[in-house]
Amino acid sequence: MRLYPRAGLVTTAALLLPLAAAVPAVAAPPSTVTAYSASCPTAGVVSQGYSSAHDGVDIANAQGTPIYAVGAGEVIASGPASGYGQWIRILHDDGTVTEYGHMYQRDVAVGQQVQAGQRIALMGSEGEATGPHLHLRVRIGTSTTVRGIDPVPYLRERGVNLPCTPGGGGGETTVTAWTEANVRSCASTTCGVVSTVQANESYPANCWKTGQLVTAEGYTNDKWVELPLRAGGVGYVSAIYLQGDETGNVSRQCG
Numbered sequence: 366m367r368l369y370p371r372a373g374l375v376t377t378a379a380l381l382l383p384l385a386a387a388v389p390a391v392a393a394p395p396s397t398v399t400a401y402s403a404s405c406p407t408a409g410v411v412s413q414g415y416s417s418a419h420d421g422v423d424i425a426n427a428q429g430t431p432i433y434a435v436g437a438g439e440v441i442a443s444g445p446a447s448g449y450g451q452w453i454r455i456l457h458d459d460g461t462v463t464e465y466g467h468m469y470q471r472d473v474a475v476g477q478q479v480q481a482g483q484r485i486a487l488m489g490s491e492g493e494a495t496g497p498h499l500h501l502r503v504r505i506g507t508s509t510t511v512r513g514i515d516p517v518p519y520l521r522e523r524g525v526n527l528p529c530t531p532g533g534g535g536g537e538t539t540v541t542a543w544t545e546a547n548v549r550s551c552a553s554t555t556c557g558v559v560s561t562v563q564a565n566e567s568y569p570a571n572c573w574k575t576g577q578l579v580t581a582e583g584y585t586n587d588k589w590v591e592l593p594l595r596a597g598g599v600g601y602v603s604a605i606y607l608q609g610d611e612t613g614n615v616s617r618q619c620g
């Protein structure tokens with residue numbers, strides 16, 4: 366029997382983005398500004414807690430594990446940072462700032478508005494780190510010198526208990542290939558092969574993005590799906606080789 370990909374038409378009209386659901390605040394705030402309802406920042410184990418010697422909480426997992434915005438807000442920093450390797454800072458409506466460190470890939474830029482649970486980065490071990498983890502720090506206000514507060518009760522007051530499972534933030538989708546295909550380092554056949562998928566095998570997937578237009582079996586498709594790699598990092602496979610719709614049934618667009 367011959368299997369064919371269902372995906373074919375290249376149309377932007379079909380690219381419907383999921384809307385973030387509005388969730389009521391769960392805790393009484395200390396000020397007149399309502400505390401927001403938080404989302405799980407990332408999957409993993411709490412490898413180091415908050416203390417006088419550690420201003421934040423560490424959540425460890427495999428390199429490439431998606432990291433999500435704890436709450437809606439504005440990105441006020443995204444780039445290199447001393448000790449962190451790279452960091453992202455998000456200012457929330459209640460005046461608190463969440464800081465994310467050590468990622469090896471950042472998906473958001475300064476000035477960008479993000480939603481709670483939106484993927485903002487992939488976990489890494491950049492900077493002062495002995496292995497892949499997220500260092501999450503919470504500060505009151507935008508100062509970069511004031512000491513942070515304990516992220517564990519901060520998140521708990523906003524409805525998230527660590528360790529947590531990301532929900533609605535993507536990253537836990539599964540795709541199934543209909544044929545053997547190459548997984549590449551970018552969404553183009555000009556990039557190197559970093560892995561392969563096998564026919565009728567299922568793989569975890571993070572999100573999809575638009576890349577090189579690929580033609581196979583008379584179909585064309587420019588959607589590529591991002592897969593976390595066992596060896597760490599991520600790769601991209603043309604969705605034309607995946608079962609399902611034109612994004613291989615992956616609903617989330619890469620940030």
Ligand SMILES: [Zn+2]
Nearest residue numbers: 421422423500
């Ligand atoms: Zn840390």
